Amino acid sequence: MNTRLTRTLASVTYALAVLCGLAFLGTGATHMLDDGAVCVGTDFWRNASLVDGLPIGKGVDASSSAATLCQDSPSVGQRAADLGHELPWLLFGFLALLLFSRLLKTVVAQGPFTDAVAQRLTVLGWFVAVGTPLAGLAVGWSQSWLVGSMAPTVGSGPEITGPTVLVLAGLAAVIMGKIMGEGVRMREDLEGTI
Numbered sequence: 001m002n003t004r005l006t007r008t009l010a011s012v013t014y015a016l017a018v019l020c021g022l023a024f025l026g027t028g029a030t031h032m033l034d035d036g037a038v039c040v041g042t043d044f045w046r047n048a049s050l051v052d053g054l055p056i057g058k059g060v061d062a063s064s065s066a067a068t069l070c071q072d073s074p075s076v077g078q079r080a081a082d083l084g085h086e087l088p089w090l091l092f093g094f095l096a097l098l099l100f101s102r103l104l105k106t107v108v109a110q111g112p113f114t115d116a117v118a119q120r121l122t123v124l125g126w127f128v129a130v131g132t133p134l135a136g137l138a139v140g141w142s143q144s145w146l147v148g149s150m151a152p153t154v155g156s157g158p159e160i161t162g163p164t165v166l167v168l169a170g171l172a173a174v175i176m177g178k179i180m181g182e183g184v185r186m187r188e189d190l191e192g193t194i
Contacts, residue, residue, distance in 0.1 A: 010104035017097035024090040038074040042147040069150040084142025088135040118181035125173025136162035
């Protein structure tokens with residue numbers, strides 16, 4: 001299946017993977033070297049009045065009933081937790097696009113109905129199915145910890161954020177990979193008997 005569309009899509013997907021990787025590295029470097037304030041939003045005080053102030057830490061400003069908390073001189077942990085709401089999804093996107101690009105390159109080289117394509121599709125599916133909630137957990141927990149570090153009464157705990165519907169897409173890719181693998185084995189058995 002060495003079509004122009006497949007080759008182009010493989011190249012574009014690889015370029016997007018490289019772009020996500022560079023964004024991951026650039027975001028990490030610039031955030032850790034930045035000495036500005038760290039801000040995080042929380043819905044803990046949704047629709048609450050800010051008249052008497054909130055029970056927040058020293059040097060933290062709060063605004064709006066949805067509470068945007070900003071720490072002027074954040075600790076290293078707060079700076080790292082601030083990275084936690086961007087970096088996991090950039091890393092996830094980089095790896096998912098890289099796996100998809102490798103899948104398309106295998107399709108171009110060997111054709112769509114081969115054991116290698118079935119295996120790569122299964123690996124991509126498992127990565128998306130397991131990586132989506134893990135990235136969402138990393139993002140949610142870092143946000144929760146950052147809010148808890150600025151407003152101790154809120155506390156922190158595990159939360160999952162992001163598009164968890166991708167788990168279904170990942171599981172569908174796993175199932176399709178298994179079906180394609182069985183089809184390849186059946187074809188090989190049929191060719192062996194003729």
